[in-house]
Amino acid sequence: MSTVSLDVHLTPEQLAAALRSDVLQGLADSPKWLPPKWFYDSRGSELFDEITRLPEYYPTRTERELLRRSAGEIAMVSGADTLVELGSGSSEKTRLLLGAMRDAGHLRRYVPQDVSVSALGGAVEQIGAEFPGVEVLGVVGDFTGTLEALPGGRKRMIAFLGGTLGNFVRSERADFLGEVAKVLASGEKLLLGVGLVTDPAVLVPAYDDAAGVTAEFNRNVLRVVNRELGADFAPECFEHVALWDSVNEWIEMRLRARTAMTVTVADLGLTVDFEAGEEMRTEVSAKFRLPGIEGELDEAGFDVVGQWVDERRRFALVLGER
Numbered sequence: 001m002s003t004v005s006l007d008v009h010l011t012p013e014q015l016a017a018a019l020r021s022d023v024l025q026g027l028a029d030s031p032k033w034l035p036p037k038w039f040y041d042s043r044g045s046e047l048f049d050e051i052t053r054l055p056e057y058y059p060t061r062t063e064r065e066l067l068r069r070s071a072g073e074i075a076m077v078s079g080a081d082t083l084v085e086l087g088s089g090s091s092e093k094t095r096l097l098l099g100a101m102r103d104a105g106h107l108r109r110y111v112p113q114d115v116s117v118s119a120l121g122g123a124v125e126q127i128g129a130e131f132p133g134v135e136v137l138g139v140v141g142d143f144t145g146t147l148e149a150l151p152g153g154r155k156r157m158i159a160f161l162g163g164t165l166g167n168f169v170r171s172e173r174a175d176f177l178g179e180v181a182k183v184l185a186s187g188e189k190l191l192l193g194v195g196l197v198t199d200p201a202v203l204v205p206a207y208d209d210a211a212g213v214t215a216e217f218n219r220n221v222l223r224v225v226n227r228e229l230g231a232d233f234a235p236e237c238f239e240h241v242a243l244w245d246s247v248n249e250w251i252e253m254r255l256r257a258r259t260a261m262t263v264t265v266a267d268l269g270l271t272v273d274f275e276a277g278e279e280m281r282t283e284v285s286a287k288f289r290l291p292g293i294e295g296e297l298d299e300a301g302f303d304v305v306g307q308w309v310d311e312r313r314r315f316a317l318v319l320g321e322r
């Protein structure tokens with residue numbers, strides 16, 4: 001028998017308030033910006049899924065291969081009996097980790113967290129059925145809320161995969177890693193999946209694919225703001241921009257206004273002008289060097305106890321111990 005349940009730590013009202021606050025701030029700023037977390041409504045999540053299958057988008061399949069190869073070792077080194085997965089989405093790659101933890105004989109509990117109830121509900125049921133005897137506790141919430149509400153235990157491993165840590169800038173990463181360190185007991189683990197700095201000729205197409213899926217994904221944030229806040233963005237009037245910032249070592253996605261225009265956000269009583277060619281930042285996706293990510297883990301109070309890198313050195317799994 002398996003126990004499957006879902007905990008809601010973030011209500012639709014709280015989510016809506018967070019979106020309003022982000023849009024108010026981001027559109028009033030100069031240059032304008034919108035945070036990447038709002039890409040992922042059901043259409044955005046489907047588009048992201050499509051991105052992960054594109055020939056140019058190497059991170060997902062590279063990480064999956066790495067996990068296939070090293071999940072056994074990770075399970076062994078971690079000694080964890082509980083896997084907490086932040087931003088689990090459909091929990092697809094997680095099966096590899098869970099399988100390895102089960103085979104190592106430790107697995108007792110899986111705690112996937114996501115802001116999307118729909119992604120989580122399905123995953124919780126499926127994993128529950130695939131891993132009988134394992135307690136599955138889905139947590140609907142954001143990263144911070146989840147960390148505070150995490151079920152106890154002394155042998156937990158928190159996994160933050162997919163390179164999503166790169167959506168935070170350095171200071172946000174320090175805050176986030178500090179939060180994780182705070183909730184973990186001595187000996188507990190954090191497994192990070194991070195993209196590595198590589199050739200811009202590989203990096204840029206991964207965020208600007210020939211089929212234009214990433215462009216649609218990027219413009220999707222405007223559709224979300226239109227629907228949720230009564231805005232009148234014309235998504236097709238914005239061009240997708242992806243560039244490699246070699247100083248910050250991150251990919252930056254922007255939306256560039258094709259013409260001058262005025263946008264209203266009815267629910268916020270807001271009117272915003274765009275100049276022709278004006279660019280609004282929608283995402284940073286930082287890439288790392290191993291000494292850099294190790295340094296950040298160290299500063300947050302983790303010992304690096306394992307790292308796994310693919311042959312082409314494009315992606316890394318880094319295991320930190322509290």
Ligand code: AVJ
Nearest residue numbers: 051162163164167207214285
């Ligand atoms: C899911 C945040 C890791 O930054 O590579 C994919 C999102 N953005 N294509 C990334 C994304 C554009 C992705 N993360």
